Amino acid sequence: MCWKCKKNTVSTSIYRNSECPVCSTDLHSCLNCKFYDESSHHECREPISEYVKDKEKRNFCDYFVEKKYDVIDSAKSTKSARDAFNSLFGDA
Incomplete structure (x- = not known):
């Protein structure tokens, strides 16, 4: 599902270059990830080394x-x- 338009995406897997078929938003992004958390370090619950x-x-x-x-x-x-x-x- 797209974080921006909240429409279901057709593909079963999201790859780095995947885009929403409705609004063309990037799907492999922090805002569409289950680990995104504004209150965590680097806004991610995983131990990422580089800030996105x-x-x-x-x-x-x-x-x-x-x-x-x-x-x-x-x-x-x-x-x-x-x-x-x-x-x-x-x-x-």
Whole structure:
């Protein structure tokens, strides 16, 4: 899944030159990696030795693992919120 447009990518593997088919954003980037963490040293939870300046651009990091996003179905989310409201206040 692309970190920028949140669309599913078709490819099964992400390579250094992989781009999102929808918005052409680099997929092998820090912002699309599960180890990206703003609060960690070099903003990465892995022991990288070189700082990656541009987190949006492709890089040569060997630790890269695609980040998995939780996809929320907005129709189900709306229905469950409505059901929770109705259980508290009844059908008004």
